[in-house]
Amino acid sequence: xxxxxxxxxxxxxxxxxxxxxxxxxxxxxxxxxxxxxxxxxxxxxxxxxxxxxxxxxxxxxxxxxxxxxxxxxxxxxxxxxxxxxxxxxxxxxxxxxxxxxxxxxxxxxxxxxxxxxxxxxxxxxxxxxxxxxxxxxxxxxxxxxxxxxxx
Numbered sequence: 001x002x003x004x005x006x007x008x009x010x011x012x013x014x015x016x017x018x019x020x021x022x023x024x025x026x027x028x029x030x031x032x033x034x035x036x037x038x039x040x041x042x043x044x045x046x047x048x049x050x051x052x053x054x055x056x057x058x059x060x061x062x063x064x065x066x067x068x069x070x071x072x073x074x075x076x077x078x079x080x081x082x083x084x085x086x087x088x089x090x091x092x093x094x095x096x097x098x099x100x101x102x103x104x105x106x107x108x109x110x111x112x113x114x115x116x117x118x119x120x121x122x123x124x125x126x127x128x129x130x131x132x133x134x135x136x137x138x139x140x141x142x143x144x145x146x147x148x149x150x151x
Contacts (some may be wrong), residue, residue: 003052010052010053013052013056013144014051015055015056015059015060015142016052018049018071019052019055019056020082021045022048023044023045023049024081025037025038025042025044026043026044026079027037029043035119036133041079042073042077042078042079042080042081042085043079044079044080044081045079045080045082046102047079048080049149055060056137058082058085059071059085062085062086063086064087067091068089068090069087070087070090070093070094071087071088072085072086072087072088072092072096072144073085074086074096076096090122091121099130105116105118105140105144106127106140106143106144107136107137109133110129113129113130113131114129114130114135114136115128115129115130115136116128116129116130116136116139116140116143118143118144119146120147125138127140127143135139
């Protein structure tokens with residue numbers, strides 16, 4: 001649906017919640033995820049901030065693989081701009097994700113020990129429990145490299 005063909009209201013459009021979420025993450029300091037987006041300089045191009053239909057027109061012009069894809073920023077250090085968005089599958093999006101907790105991806109603290117686990121093809125896979133975070137980090141780094149290079 002383009003700007004010229006608005007048969008449904010903006011708030012009922014399938015992309016409306018995605019657009020509002022993007023604006024809130026990047027521009028609303030009270031949003032829980034602001035620190036990971038707007039707080040580190042991720043922003044939205046001015047045209048899309050002001051014009052929902054311009055945003056819709058752009059993302060609908062991108063190649064969409066199928067119903068299981070979602071919108072992804074190609075470079076996570078850059079904002080929501082034409083040329084930095086794509087439709088991707090879940091595996092591609094997971095590989096493109098930043099680590100938010102300051103620890104190595106896949107390492108989690110649990111009852112005084114450190115666990116290594118990753119979600120692969122939608123299933124959580126456990127790769128061990130360790131006494132030391134350093135041990136878990138080594139295993140997680142090695143495992144993550146194997147997973148991402150084999151996909």
